[in-house]
Amino acid sequence: MNALTFLRAEHESVLGMLEVLEGAGPGAPGRDDMVANLVIAESRHETIEQEIFWPIVRDVVPGGDELADTAIGQEVEGEKLLDTIEHGKAGEEEYESALRQFLSAAREHIEYEQNEVWPRVREAVPESDLEDAGNRLEVARKRAPTRPHPKTPPNPAVLKTTGAMAAAVDKVRDALSGRSRHHPPETPPS
Ligand SMILES: [Fe+2]
Ligand SMILES: [Fe+2]
Known part of the structure; x- marks a missing residue:
């Protein structure tokens, strides 16, 4: 699958979830799930x-380092907010404030990727490379961590090793906590 089709x-x-959560206050049915x-x-x-994706942008897209740095900066900030949410409790001010901030930051981040980065990727990266990247994204998704790890540096080599370990630990924690039943549906094929 083309990487951009997969990411879209x-x-x-995610946008569907943001929309639901924007309309659901603390205590709304299904909100915690x-x-x-x-x-x-x-x-x-x-x-x-x-x-997988940002290393390609850095390597192939003109000005790719700057695009990747901006986007990863947004992702790191988002991950800190998710960590606050993950360790907080609905209704508490810190949790609610982190969630509010995340809902708008996530929209901005998606817009940045789709409007600023993807058009340049389409111009610079050959279709066959995008197909290859899409397949790698699909495989990597299966072993990716299910919880935020804000202390893991957003570095591709580090993520490949410590990310896989973190993912394994997350899966055990998910099973113990019953959280595994919350796994979102698989990305639909397109
Ligand atoms: Fe992103
Ligand atoms: Fe994204």
Whole structure:
């Protein structure tokens, strides 16, 4: 699958969750599950972008370093907010404030990627390389961490090793906590 098709499907899924959460205050039915799904989807998505997508942007796209630095900066800030949410409790001021900030930051981040980065990627990266990257994203998604790890540096080599370890630990924690049932649906094929 083309990498941008894959990432777009993930963005659509996240945007759907953002929309629901924008309209759901503390105590709204299903809100906690939706937040859990959002944390899982976002943790995986940004990790695999950092492992596979941004290195391609840096290597191939003119001005790619600057684009990647800006986007990864946004991802790191987002991950800190997710970590606050993950360790907080709905209704508490710190949690609610982190969630509010995340909802708008995530929209801005997706817009930045789709409007600023992707058009340049389409121009610079051959279709066959995008197909190859899409396949690697699909594989990496299966072993990506399901929780935010703000202390793991967003470096592709580090993510490949410590990211896989963190993911394994997350899966055990998910199983113990019953959180594994919150896993969002697989990205639909397109
Ligand atoms: Fe991203
Ligand atoms: Fe993205």
